[in-house]
Amino acid sequence: MAIYNDKVLPRLINFACGERALAPWRQKVCEGLSGAVVEIGFGSGHNVPYYPSDIDVVYAVEPSSLAVKLADKRMKSAFVSIQLIGLEGQAIPLANESCDAALSTFTLCTVPNPELALRELWRVLKPGGQLHFLEHGLAPGRSLAFTQRLFDPFQHRIAGGCHLTRQPLSLIATAGFELVWSQEGPGKGPKPWSYFSLGVAQKE
Numbered sequence: 718m719a720i721y722n723d724k725v726l727p728r729l730i731n732f733a734c735g736e737r738a739l740a741p742w743r744q745k746v747c748e749g750l751s752g753a754v755v756e757i758g759f760g761s762g763h764n765v766p767y768y769p770s771d772i773d774v775v776y777a778v779e780p781s782s783l784a785v786k787l788a789d790k791r792m793k794s795a796f797v798s799i800q801l802i803g804l805e806g807q808a809i810p811l812a813n814e815s816c817d818a819a820l821s822t823f824t825l826c827t828v829p830n831p832e833l834a835l836r837e838l839w840r841v842l843k844p845g846g847q848l849h850f851l852e853h854g855l856a857p858g859r860s861l862a863f864t865q866r867l868f869d870p871f872q873h874r875i876a877g878g879c880h881l882t883r884q885p886l887s888l889i890a891t892a893g894f895e896l897v898w899s900q901e902g903p904g905k906g907p908k909p910w911s912y913f914s915l916g917v918a919q920k921e
């Protein structure tokens with residue numbers, strides 16, 4: 718399983734997350750980011766082309782060295798500074814209130830403890846700092862939600878701990894963030910994996 722997780726899965730995730738249909742979603746989630754930004758679950762850098770030039774620096778947190786290697790080209794062609802600062806979104810090596818904004822795309826599904834990761838984002842954000850998020854999660858329809866619950870244990874095993882049944886908006890609100898705006902709905906792609914939550918939430 719270690720070989721699969723270390724050598725195969727990051728390539729599969731790179732392929733799936735590089736899906737063209739995600740481009741407008743990534744564009745939207747990155748809009749308005751500025752200053753010092755922390756991105757958890759940086760992966761292979763699929764958000765990099767959408768970073769606005771108002772960003773001074775992105776502090777990237779990513780545990781997979783292969784994912785970071787696969788990000789190489791995108792990082793080299795970035796217009797903003799990107800610093801890889803750590804491996805763990807649940808223990809971000811940044812000082813309290815050091816970031817203007819945070820970014821998480823398709824990561825709250827995978828971190829083992831999303832409440833803890835959100836607490837960390839809260840800690841490193843300045844007051845008024847904003848969390849930009851794009852996540853997949855549990856759909857409201859009963860039959861789709863049933864399918865998601867059915868597939869969830871399998872997904873968890875084969876996709877590096879990813880869950881289909883988390884509820885990002887509720888997690889974010891429970892962590893104390895105020896929603897500035899959000900939208901939820903189906904994206905393109907296989908339905909159990911493609912019920913998306915997109916938005917911006919603020920640390921008051």
Ligand SMILES: C[S@@+](CC[C@H](N)C(=O)[O-])C[C@H]1O[C@@H](n2cnc3c(N)ncnc32)[C@H](O)[C@@H]1O
Nearest residue numbers: 734758759760763781805806822823824827828
């Ligand atoms: C589905 S991928 C999404 C990657 C990227 N955010 C994107 O949108 O393309 C989830 C990412 O979260 C990373 N990850 C898993 N556990 C993590 C943790 N505890 N802290 C930070 N990142 C984590 C994985 O290595 C993977 O790159």
